[in-house]
Amino acid sequence: xxxxxxxxxxxxxxxxxxxxxxxxxxxxxxxxxxxxxxxxxxxxxxxxxxxxxxxxxxxxxxxxxxxxxxxxxxxxxxxxxxxxxxxxxxxxxxxxxxxxxxxxxxxxxxxxxxxxxxxxxxxxxxxxxxx
Amino acid sequence: xxxxxxxxxxxxxxxxxxxxxxxxxxxxxxxxxxxxxxxxxxxxxxxxxxxxxxxxxxxxxxxxxxxxxxxxxxxxxxxxxxxxxxxxxxxxxxxxxxxxxxxxxxxxxxxxxxxxxxxxxxxxxxxxxxxxxxxxxxxxxxxxxxxxxxxxxxxxxxxxxxxxxxxxxxxxxxxxxxxxxxxxxxxxxxxxxxxxxxxxxxxxxxxxxxxxxxxxxxxxxxxxxxxxxxxxxxxxxxxxxxxxxxxxxxxxxxxxxxxxxxxxxxxxxxxxxxxxxxxxxxxxxxxxxxxxxxxxxxxxxxxxxxxxxxxxxxxxxxxxxxxxxxxxxxxxxxxxxxxxxxxxxxxxxxxxxxxxxxxxxxxxxxxxxxxxxxxxxxxxxxxxxxxxxxxxxxxxxxxxxxxxxxxxxxxxxxxxxxxxxxxxxxxxxxxxxxxxxxxxxxxxxxxxxxxxxxxxxxxxxxxxxxxxxxxxxxxxxxxxxxxxxxxxxxxxxxxxxxxxxxxxxxxxxxxxxxxxxxxxxxxxxxxxxxxxxxxxxxxxxxxxxxxxxxxxxxxxx
Numbered sequence: 163x164x165x166x167x168x169x170x171x172x173x174x175x176x177x178x179x180x181x182x183x184x185x186x187x188x189x190x191x192x193x194x195x196x197x198x199x200x201x202x203x204x205x206x207x208x209x210x211x212x213x214x215x216x217x218x219x220x221x222x223x224x225x226x227x228x229x230x231x232x233x234x235x236x237x238x239x240x241x242x243x244x245x246x247x248x249x250x251x252x253x254x255x256x257x258x259x260x261x262x263x264x265x266x267x268x269x270x271x272x273x274x275x276x277x278x279x280x281x282x283x284x285x286x287x288x289x290x291x292x293x
Numbered sequence: 294x295x296x297x298x299x300x301x302x303x304x305x306x307x308x309x310x311x312x313x314x315x316x317x318x319x320x321x322x323x324x325x326x327x328x329x330x331x332x333x334x335x336x337x338x339x340x341x342x343x344x345x346x347x348x349x350x351x352x353x354x355x356x357x358x359x360x361x362x363x364x365x366x367x368x369x370x371x372x373x374x375x376x377x378x379x380x381x382x383x384x385x386x387x388x389x390x391x392x393x394x395x396x397x398x399x400x401x402x403x404x405x406x407x408x409x410x411x412x413x414x415x416x417x418x419x420x421x422x423x424x425x426x427x428x429x430x431x432x433x434x435x436x437x438x439x440x441x442x443x444x445x446x447x448x449x450x451x452x453x454x455x456x457x458x459x460x461x462x463x464x465x466x467x468x469x470x471x472x473x474x475x476x477x478x479x480x481x482x483x484x485x486x487x488x489x490x491x492x493x494x495x496x497x498x499x500x501x502x503x504x505x506x507x508x509x510x511x512x513x514x515x516x517x518x519x520x521x522x523x524x525x526x527x528x529x530x531x532x533x534x535x536x537x538x539x540x541x542x543x544x545x546x547x548x549x550x551x552x553x554x555x556x557x558x559x560x561x562x563x564x565x566x567x568x569x570x571x572x573x574x575x576x577x578x579x580x581x582x583x584x585x586x587x588x589x590x591x592x593x594x595x596x597x598x599x600x601x602x603x604x605x606x607x608x609x610x611x612x613x614x615x616x617x618x619x620x621x622x623x624x625x626x627x628x629x630x631x632x633x634x635x636x637x638x639x640x641x642x643x644x645x646x647x648x649x650x651x652x653x654x655x656x657x658x659x660x661x662x663x664x665x666x667x668x669x670x671x672x673x674x675x676x677x678x679x680x681x682x683x684x685x686x687x688x689x690x691x692x693x694x695x696x697x698x699x700x701x702x703x704x705x706x707x708x709x710x711x712x713x714x715x716x717x718x719x720x721x722x723x724x725x726x727x728x729x730x731x732x733x734x735x736x737x738x739x740x741x742x743x744x745x746x747x748x749x750x751x752x753x754x755x756x757x758x759x760x761x762x763x764x765x766x767x768x769x770x771x772x773x774x775x776x777x778x779x780x781x782x783x784x785x786x787x788x789x790x791x792x793x794x795x796x797x798x799x800x801x802x803x804x805x806x807x808x809x810x811x812x813x814x815x816x817x818x819x820x821x822x823x824x825x826x827x828x829x830x831x832x833x834x835x836x837x838x839x840x841x842x843x844x845x846x847x848x849x850x
Contacts, residue, residue: 289422
């Protein structure tokens with residue numbers, strides 16, 4: 163009888179502990195690849211982002227996990243990239259239907275190095291590392 | 294029976310629960326009031342590894358502490374320019390000793406923060422993403438930012454956290470017992486549930502404190518709440534927070550596989566370079582006297598040709614009489630020749646004496662006078678002892694007036710920047726490279742000069758020249774020579790200090806796998822040279838192996 167009660171107590175204890183335990187895992191490391199628009203493609207949380215430098219303009223294309231393009235509306239992004247050996251902070255705004263764009267002080271090196279922070283329409287933030 | 298086991302449980306749990314609160318109450322910086330500790334979870338951390346750097350960010354109240362280390366060596370990097378992109382815009386971190394600090398008012402609200410750190414050290418520039426997750430006291434029962442313990446703390450403010458929890462448990466257990474007695478046998482199940490309730494509450498608090506640590510890597514074991522304390526985790530890996538790594542002075546080495554020459558150890562002794570040292574000996578016995586500046590003292594620098602001392606050979610009695618006799622003869626001849634020369638001088642103008650005879654007499658007189666002067670000089674002139682080489686006076690024992698034996702060594706001159714090592718080898722060797730270690734642990738680079746062919750106490754002498762700085766070395770000092778032979782070995786070389794031997798005799802190294810993680814790896818080693826060993830198996834190339842502070846890591850429990 164006593165053993166049963168102790169087991170009962172232990173079960174309650176375990177339930178409480180497991181209920182509050184939680185672990186967070188960083189987004190998986192990028193699989194740097196060539197994207198459909200000719201830029202660098204990498205993971206950002208549940209999205210895929212493609213970084214394309216067009217002269218002094220930076221364009222970012224967002225697609226889902228199956229590489230299906232997503233409309234840029236509602237997304238926001240901030241890129242910090244190494245441009246000409248110096249860090250540059252580039253805020254990106256939706257442009258047209260399918261891309262986010264921002265100005266560059268100098269053409270993008272290939273491969274680009276830096277971090278892209280993507281804010282989804284639902285407010286979640288994901289980061290992508292380019293190197 | 295139940296009462297006994299319940300009491301035992303209560304005692305055990307009042308100890309068992311206490312660590313959770315001990316951590317929660319562990320403050321960072323100024324001691325905040327109890328309620329705010331519960332609301333603002335301390336110690337949330339994020340880490341990121343770049344190509345050249347490792348960055349760890351720790352949330353401390355409304356600030357962020359950043360630890361920046363070199364990736365390969367784990368050396369704290371000073372003078373870095375760190376700008377962090379926070380939800381409220383870019384903020385520059387200020388250097389504070391061996392860490393960097395950042396004002397982060399946004400941390401007051403719990404949540405997930407995606408930060409971008411731009412790190413510039415010298416010409417290296419890296420942009421690194423950081424994700425910091427701070428956890429709220431989120432259960433509905435504790436809405437408003439106050440946990441159950443904080444609520445209780447407001448009633449008993451002076452009680453420490455563990456005492457509070459023991460009290461809660463005691464009350465729970467007590468209530469269970471009272472109810473159990475009151476309700477009889479059937480009510481004991483209710484009593485057990487009442488007992489479980491405070492336990493569950495305490496454990497949920499403990500779990501909260503734990504979830505404050507975010508360790509990016511899902512594969513490794515979870516870190517129990519312990520604040521800034523190194524600990525050995527359940528899977529055997531070590532969790533060492535950056536501040537503790539700084540205290541331990543941990544340094545690592547990025548391993549590379551290579552082929553090394555097998556080495557052998559030889560006993561050796563430092564000797565002066567024979568081409569840059571010399572002795573000053575008296576060629577004749579005599580009385581020593583100092584040069585005008587006095588005898589050079591020990592350690593004084595002397596140049597080649599400097600007069601260090603004079604030796605005046607003593608003149609024997611018989612020699613004195615011989616010399617006097619010779620002197621008299623010369624004086625006599627000089628006066629005769631002088632008179633003859635005066636007479637010839639008068640007659641030569643009249644032509645009665647040939648000019649040739651007059652000139653010959655002149656030369657004869659000159660010769661006699663020279664001999665007379667030389668005889669005087671030889672009585673007074675002592676032998677000058679000169680330095681044969683540039684260097685310093687290594688050994689000297691002259692005293693003015695001392696009688697020196699012929700061939701006695703008066704001075705020993707050594708050039709301290711040119712020293713050799715004479716080692717004894719039992720086999721004939723032609724080393725490809727060599728180094729020496731002094732008793733104090735100093736390492737010297739050596740260049741092979743040659744080895745003898747004749748046995749000396751059943752070994753052959755081998756000569757090496759010391760390359761580089763010879764400051765602080767002395768002739769005659771004993772050293773251990775490591776001579777690399779032609780035999781080759783393939784593997785990973787690490788300093789001897791990287792190897793930790795456990796109680797069962799097994800050798801380990803610690804691999805630095807993540808910014809705050811170290812994994813012990815059993816290895817098989819072979820001796821390589823004085824300072825290094827060769828890992829033959831157990832660790833490969835491209836791993837970061839702890840080379841300094843490994844013994845301290847070994848003591849982490």
